[in-house]
Amino acid sequence: MARDHGPQIKDDALYEELKKQGNSSEKAARIANAKAAGTLHHDSVHLEDRTKADLMKEAAKIGIEGRSRMNKAGLVRAIRDHG
Numbered sequence: 517m518a519r520d521h522g523p524q525i526k527d528d529a530l531y532e533e534l535k536k537q538g539n540s541s542e543k544a545a546r547i548a549n550a551k552a553a554g555t556l557h558h559d560s561v562h563l564e565d566r567t568k569a570d571l572m573k574e575a576a577k578i579g580i581e582g583r584s585r586m587n588k589a590g591l592v593r594a595i596r597d598h599g
Contacts (some may be wrong), residue, residue: 543598563592571595572584 518528522562524532526550563571571591575583580594 551593563595 518532521528521531522525524543524571525548530551531544531548534547535541539547566574568588569593571588574595575586575591578598580591580598583591583594586594
């Protein structure tokens with residue numbers, strides 16, 4: 517049974533699983549809360565399935581520097597590591 521992480525975490529079990537996978541606290545909370553709210557999109561988790569152009573837009577939106585020199589795998593890594 518997942519422990520209660522307080523009112524800021526809406527899906528404690530998913531939060532703990534994401535943390536075990538190596539995600540930051542912030543990223544795990546963002547994904548767990550989005551899933552609990554029903555706003556988690558399939559694309560947001562499976563970055564490898566997205567086009568390079570879409571990844572470039574996402575990287576620009578979150579402010580990843582050096583994105584224009586990255587290949588698709590590099591963009592996926594940078595987006596996952598952000599936050």
